[in-house]
Amino acid sequence: MSSAQTFDFTTSLAGAHFPTPIFTASGCASSGKELAQFFDLTQVGAIVTKSVMNKPRHGRPTPRMAETPSGMLNSIGLQGPGIDYFLANDVPWLLERGARVVVSIAGETIDEYAVLARKVRAVSGISAIEVNISCPNVENRGMVFACESDTAARAIDGVRKIIGGEIPIIAKLTPDVTDITAIASSVVNAGADALALINTVLGMVINLDTMRPHLGGKTGGLSGPAIRPVAVRAIYQVHSAMPHVPILGMGGVASGRDALELVLAGASGISIGTASFGDPMALPRVQRELQSLLIARGFTSFKDAIGYAHRSETGGAQ
Amino acid sequence: MSSAQTFDFTTSLAGAHFPTPIFTASGCASSGKELAQFFDLTQVGAIVTKSVMNKPRHGRPTPRMAETPSGMLNSIGLQGPGIDYFLANDVPWLLERGARVVVSIAGETIDEYAVLARKVRAVSGISAIEVNISCPNVENRGMVFACESDTAARAIDGVRKIIGGEIPIIAKLTPDVTDITAIASSVVNAGADALALINTVLGMVINLDTMRPHLGGKTGGLSGPAIRPVAVRAIYQVHSAMPHVPILGMGGVASGRDALELVLAGASGISIGTASFGDPMALPRVQRELQSLLIARGFTSFKDAIGYAHRSETGGAQ
Amino acid sequence: MSTINKSATQITATILSNKRVGAYHQILLAIGDLAALCRPGNFVAIAVGGDSSKMILRRAFAISRITHGNASGGAMELIVAPHGSGSRWLCAQPEGSEIDIVAPLGKAFGIPTTPVNALLVGGGYGSAPLFGLAEVLKSRGCRVDMLLGASTGSKIYAPLEGKRSASTLKIYTEDGSMGEHGRVTAPISSLIASGAVDVIYSCGPMSMLRAISDLTSGTDVVHQCAVEESMACGIGICMTCVLPVKDESGSISMLRSCIDGPVMDASTVAWELVGKTPPAVNS
Amino acid sequence: MSTINKSATQITATILSNKRVGAYHQILLAIGDLAALCRPGNFVAIAVGGDSSKMILRRAFAISRITHGNASGGAMELIVAPHGSGSRWLCAQPEGSEIDIVAPLGKAFGIPTTPVNALLVGGGYGSAPLFGLAEVLKSRGCRVDMLLGASTGSKIYAPLEGKRSASTLKIYTEDGSMGEHGRVTAPISSLIASGAVDVIYSCGPMSMLRAISDLTSGTDVVHQCAVEESMACGIGICMTCVLPVKDESGSISMLRSCIDGPVMDASTVAWELVGKTPPAVNS
Numbered sequence A, B: 001m002s003s004a005q006t007f008d009f010t011t012s013l014a015g016a017h018f019p020t021p022i023f024t025a026s027g028c029a030s031s032g033k034e035l036a037q038f039f040d041l042t043q044v045g046a047i048v049t050k051s052v053m054n055k056p057r058h059g060r061p062t063p064r065m066a067e068t069p070s071g072m073l074n075s076i077g078l079q080g081p082g083i084d085y086f087l088a089n090d091v092p093w094l095l096e097r098g099a100r101v102v103v104s105i106a107g108e109t110i111d112e113y114a115v116l117a118r119k120v121r122a123v124s125g126i127s128a129i130e131v132n133i134s135c136p137n138v139e140n141r142g143m144v145f146a147c148e149s150d151t152a153a154r155a156i157d158g159v160r161k162i163i164g165g166e167i168p169i170i171a172k173l174t175p176d177v178t179d180i181t182a183i184a185s186s187v188v189n190a191g192a193d194a195l196a197l198i199n200t201v202l203g204m205v206i207n208l209d210t211m212r213p214h215l216g217g218k219t220g221g222l223s224g225p226a227i228r229p230v231a232v233r234a235i236y237q238v239h240s241a242m243p244h245v246p247i248l249g250m251g252g253v254a255s256g257r258d259a260l261e262l263v264l265a266g267a268s269g270i271s272i273g274t275a276s277f278g279d280p281m282a283l284p285r286v287q288r289e290l291q292s293l294l295i296a297r298g299f300t301s302f303k304d305a306i307g308y309a310h311r312s313e314t315g316g317a318q
Numbered sequence C, D: 001m002s003t004i005n006k007s008a009t010q011i012t013a014t015i016l017s018n019k020r021v022g023a024y025h026q027i028l029l030a031i032g033d034l035a036a037l038c039r040p041g042n043f044v045a046i047a048v049g050g051d052s053s054k055m056i057l058r059r060a061f062a063i064s065r066i067t068h069g070n071a072s073g074g075a076m077e078l079i080v081a082p083h084g085s086g087s088r089w090l091c092a093q094p095e096g097s098e099i100d101i102v103a104p105l106g107k108a109f110g111i112p113t114t115p116v117n118a119l120l121v122g123g124g125y126g127s128a129p130l131f132g133l134a135e136v137l138k139s140r141g142c143r144v145d146m147l148l149g150a151s152t153g154s155k156i157y158a159p160l161e162g163k164r165s166a167s168t169l170k171i172y173t174e175d176g177s178m179g180e181h182g183r184v185t186a187p188i189s190s191l192i193a194s195g196a197v198d199v200i201y202s203c204g205p206m207s208m209l210r211a212i213s214d215l216t217s218g219t220d221v222v223h224q225c226a227v228e229e230s231m232a233c234g235i236g237i238c239m240t241c242v243l244p245v246k247d248e249s250g251s252i253s254m255l256r257s258c259i260d261g262p263v264m265d266a267s268t269v270a271w272e273l274v275g276k277t278p279p280a281v282n283s
């Protein structure tokens, strides 16, 4: 039986290496700084920053959130300072302190993704780029890029042409599609080195006082434990279809046991999103709990557990 | 202000009339009998029976359920006695007692839907037929009928040819699609008189002891309050696209306030599924609560509240 | 209107006492008039976690014993193992708490109309319904022998109770920490062979029930077992709790253990198919 | 490492007392050394519903007052309105319960370095942070006048406390059941005109804060208000709690009221844009 001292907790995503598999989730850690009061950012796998666009953006009107049973809806609308400010201020702050940084980008056009990738490429020290393609495509009736294989692939292809081979490209997909494995395979063919699964699930809450949609943006993204079974299913399906493509898993992870479910389903890394809202110390706690659970199950290395649920009934862990 | 005595609680779905808008959900009330100990079946809107297939079926291996945060997964696999036994035994039992019956059918082929419709047509007294097209199509790689506009429409078309115009055809859709309004409009074009929204959301739980998928059927359907925001969103989107098509809404309704959300989003009737597992008296309770909430908001008739969340900010309720 | 669960009601019951006994909690609930309707083998479905609980399903527990009595009516005893979050919540509820229950549910143990020699076999908390059953059987003039087994001594519930309610009591633990070293099924073959057993009543893990069924098959001994399958509703409406059961013709149906059980005639259960898909229905 | 919320910690605090006061609950939490770090205007974020809660987000409450003191360290007083399920759960927790809190959070009220005439205006439970603030201001030699308003008398928290902590106290209720009949904003214009006010500190519904801002605009009176927006995280990581705020150049940013507030310079808030989308950012 391995112990916390000898256990190998490292992981990698398409060539990028991380001391632990626990990451923040984009949009749930702002630029990282805000969590520094609660834990040492260098002790977790990586900080995935809030999806940034080319220009500064105000985002959607308030109210921007509604709590739902074991979950919440958000409609932030990608508020942010724009990529130039972000790369000049927020990324250096994190890198100077020794944190690993995964930069998440979001665009409204295929071109904007390429522009963002070019700017990210100019900054050294970034571990990977997460391409959030779960945003509305203004050139195509506001249809979300990741909802169609074609537009999903074109957005990723634009990024690959600029930055491919330099740092891993992680394509972040929405679960709100008929066949997530089809979208996954088209973005992998277009040059994604890894996948981030899952973004929020589209939902709505009606305010019973106003009798109108509660959120300023009407619909919002559902996150938190409520959607964990959807995340596990998506990760399992995609890992089953493409076992060699690393997955950054997320969706409702609030404890070590939750993280373990996603890992066994096929995730090489785990992002913690909404759980940090309820517990600012969620990342180090989940990390500790996951390690104990893996050790208790006889694993000596984190990597051995990735996708374990797919192995035949007779195969052993050790 | 109206009172419980003068309040008009009746509703209708494409010509079928019901004294109240509260129904059971298919698969969450078996054949109705089992709930009769807990409340008077004639006092609710209708009993929607478990989806029945042409032949008797054993369903999926156990375990068939897993509780999840504010929800549950099920993988029953449409166990049932077959349509002949069902129509000869279960339906007469309900009709004799004066309950309104909505028969839910499910097929593995386009033909099976037509065969089922023919048998249902032969029995009088049934209020409506709910066509569950969220089942795997064995003729097309097990792809769920309701996942593609084309197969969804063909299944409904087969039913319409047999029974169209005699009793309302309610097409039940899965939310696991990229664009639910597209599927909705194709089944309406094919002859569906109303829509049932939503079926369960595909999910998975990994058992941390066996480290394998927990359910015998591996994946299962997520239901309960966890998915309510998804149901509200789907109903809102479809009602917005096709305001004249009545919707039987369902998904996570456990109280009057939940039901009201779905009604304001556009539902003409509400099915209560998983909530009956936790509370066998859920139907009469939700019905009572919904009525009080509507009266408290100044409505004198249930129908005035349907789709209210779509009206302009300045329009009033009364 | 229906004949299914015809005594079942939903009520709010007050916890009269909650005591740790070994690895379990003995919980006593005031249930008033409902007590008269509960039979050994029935179970209760309990809402857990309070008003803002993320646990949406009830938890099933065997009714261990019913005490009729004082002014406030009857009481129901449960023996609860703190297993996951729901049962742990229940075990943590203090005296005086109000609990939402539905009871009595399911089929009870069949009671012979003439006196017989009965062997009661319980595994872990499976002993729960056996004490109440023993009392009923004795009142009908039956001889009652009891075997209790568990992995370890702290999981043998109330051995002294067992002694009081049965003519003989033997205890088996797998680690030998109480009673005999070994499994509770060990002595059954020779008891059957010696003709000392007419009916076996069993309750415990599925593997124990199956092992006893193997021992009784081919003998004249009737075996009534209380099965335990994951239940979402407990009242027959969800089809999650099914078990493959053979009818006289040998054809198999997936019966709901909540309403066609939990007590079943063990000889009709297709044990080898539990957790599998039976062959397709031919019709 | 960071300068944001640099005193914030997550701790388990014991409820020392929980008393109903009018429409509110006054809750006292033992917070030990944390007490020394809390300033008037800071808030606390509390986990609600217990272990198996479906409520995944914390609830924000203004820190009403800090008492330093006895052996066990300091205590934090909250004034909680039972509003929805989370606050009702908190109000129902008995003395001795352990509560998971994160505090102190957010920007505190600015305290003038020289004595000024301060007017404290509270609406409903918005009076909470004003009592502690009044004490600090008085210790700095300020004159403190207080106006408390609510829809009805039971929603005026602890009028006697108000009397003790302020030089003058005036109460307004919309139904006239306590104090003057009318809104708490009624006397402000004339107080400003009479020159009796240098700084207004306000806490209450957004409409009240906005009304006061309208009254102070064009005057020399500084207005610090504690805003209240729905907060998912309370620590600056979610961007749900934003408010449109103007900088010197007049350009608008959506600032997080949890870390750039809750106390804000009311003259910088673009009140007319709250709940709307500001015009697109030009860059």
Ligand SMILES: Cc1cc2nc3c(=O)[nH]c(=O)nc-3n(C[C@H](O)[C@H](O)[C@H](O)COP(=O)(O)OP(=O)(O)OC[C@H]3O[C@@H](n4cnc5c(N)ncnc54)[C@H](O)[C@@H]3O)c2cc1C
Binding pocket: B066, B067, C043, C057, C058, C059, C060, C061, C062, C063, C079, C080, C081, C082, C083, C084, C085, C086, C087, C088, C125, C128, C227, C228, C229, C230, C231, C232, C262
């Ligand atoms: C007819 C019957 C009688 C029972 N009698 C007793 C008894 O007398 N004493 C006792 O301690 N336990 C008894 N059990 C088992 C008890 O129901 C489970 O231990 C309990 O449901 C676990 O809930 P949890 O939240 O603690 O665990 P979790 O594992 O968190 O529960 C998750 C879900 O799985 C279900 N589940 C988990 N384990 C079981 C199980 N063994 N059987 C059925 N459902 C399960 C739960 O109901 C819940 O829906 C009985 C079960 C049945 C079906």
Ligand SMILES: Cc1cc2nc3c(=O)[nH]c(=O)nc-3n(C[C@H](O)[C@H](O)[C@H](O)COP(=O)(O)OP(=O)(O)OC[C@H]3O[C@@H](n4cnc5c(N)ncnc54)[C@H](O)[C@@H]3O)c2cc1C
Binding pocket: A066, A067, D043, D057, D058, D059, D060, D061, D062, D063, D078, D079, D080, D081, D082, D083, D084, D085, D086, D087, D088, D125, D128, D227, D228, D229, D230, D231, D232, D262
């Ligand atoms: C900085 C700040 C200070 C506050 N101080 C106090 C105080 O001293 N006393 C007091 O009684 N209340 C105070 N509130 C309001 C308090 O946070 C809400 O009443 C509480 O969150 C409601 O939660 P609930 O579960 O009871 O209601 P629900 O309506 O069920 O809550 C649902 C969700 O909406 C959020 N929410 C609902 N109402 C509000 C609101 N008014 N403000 C912010 N979020 C809301 C909740 O946090 C929760 O996430 C303060 C709010 C903020 C932001």
Ligand SMILES: Cc1cc2nc3c(=O)[nH]c(=O)nc-3n(C[C@H](O)[C@H](O)[C@H](O)COP(=O)(O)O)c2cc1C
Binding pocket: A025, A026, A027, A028, A050, A051, A074, A076, A078, A104, A132, A172, A198, A199, A200, A221, A222, A223, A224, A225, A227, A250, A251, A252, A253, A271, A272, A273, A274, A275, D238, D239
């Ligand atoms: C408030 C909020 C903001 C989010 N913003 C982003 C974002 O900017 N980019 C992105 O890719 N995902 C965003 N997400 C999605 C999360 O990164 C994550 O995929 C999702 O919330 C599921 O994980 P969780 O359940 O752990 O939160 C956001 C989620 C929340 C709750």
Ligand SMILES: Cc1cc2nc3c(=O)[nH]c(=O)nc-3n(C[C@H](O)[C@H](O)[C@H](O)COP(=O)(O)O)c2cc1C
Binding pocket: B025, B026, B027, B028, B050, B051, B074, B076, B078, B104, B132, B172, B198, B199, B200, B221, B222, B223, B224, B225, B227, B250, B251, B252, B253, B271, B272, B273, B274, B275, C238, C239
């Ligand atoms: C155990 C179970 C069995 C179900 N069986 C069926 C079925 O046979 N046919 C069908 O159309 N829907 C079936 N459903 C889906 C429900 O009818 C309903 O659409 C869904 O559960 C969402 O509603 P709820 O959250 O109120 O349960 C089933 C759901 C559950 C939980």
Ligand code: FES
Binding pocket: C230, C231, C232, C233, C234, C235, C236, C237, C238, C239, C240, C241, C242, C256, C257, C258, C259
């Ligand atoms: S538990 Fe639902 S049918 Fe048995």
Ligand code: FES
Binding pocket: D230, D231, D232, D233, D234, D235, D236, D237, D238, D239, D240, D241, D242, D256, D257, D258, D259
């Ligand atoms: S509440 Fe999350 S950023 Fe303010």
